[in-house]
Amino acid sequence: MLENLKLQTKVNIAPGNFPDFEANAVFCGIGSCFSENLINMLVDTGFDAVQNPTGIVYNACSIMQVIERCAHDRPFERKDFFAYGGLYHSWEHHGNFSKDNLEAAVNTANHALGCFREKLLHADALIITPSSSVVYVNKETETIVANCHKLPNNCFYRRIVSVDENYRYLSHLVNLVAGINAECKIIFTLSPVRHYPGDLVLNGQSKANLLAAVHQVCNDGSCCYFPAYEILNDELRDYRFYKPDMLHPSDLTVDYICTSFLKTILSRDAFKQYKNLLKAAEFKKHRRINS
DSSP: OGGGOOOEEEEOOGGGGGBBTTTTTTTEESHHHHHHHHHHHHTTOOOOOEEEBBOOOHHHHHHHHHHHHHTTOOOOOOGEEEEETTTTTTTTTTTGBBBBHHHHHHHHHHHHHHHHHHHHOOSSSSEEEEEOEEEEETTTEEEEEEEOTOOOGEEEEEEEEHHHHHHHHHHHHHHHHHOOOOOOOEEEEOOOOOOOOHHHHHHHHHHHHHHHHHHHHHHHHHHEOHHHHHHIIIIIIIGGBTTTTTSSSSSSHHHHHHHHHHHBOOOOHHHHHHHHHHHHHHHHHHHHHHO
């Protein structure tokens, strides 16, 4: 009786929807911290991969702006930065790119953008992981910002991006990529990280708007979708799979979902190589800790 007891609902992933990338494939990733998790796993096991040239970005508009700069080969200029709190910031960048020197800020931003663009021009896959439809708009410029950089709240207003607006950003992004690298396969995932813990209704609406737009883009025929969000919420479905903040997936969960992702997109030989290199990296780390 117990052997027939069903303890979870597995998310069905149709492998035929995904290409089988070989070990020499080139990957680019952009989006939330979950995108960084995926790319870091590839980099740590010897794959050719690069990520987030402006740092972590959450909304579809900001992700599209990065690809737009790559497509038009438009570097950052001094005028794209502003001084606040002793640092120079950009509305298109995460705080990790903020510097106490303007030239350093511009040069760092353009170096990261240039490296990403060079990879994207020859990439086999672009992994896009948006996270939220809730955006902050700069009142002075009426533009969506990637990061508020701890400026006063009254400098911004918050709004939620509709399904149609998300779709416009994402479909434009897809067209831009096709224009510079027609062979690049775009794989969407929706970040499973929960936002707005004080308002889970808003979090649900935010994710729903993004998810509907992503599927609309994928239904156009040129992209595919990996169900990372669904694996956490429907297959794992338990708070023990979250970190103590109850917002971010635990390390075990990230490993589970990322491994499932890589098993889906890599060829059998490439995935076997990934597993072998992962074991070697873990053994090396273990020896270093215990030496």
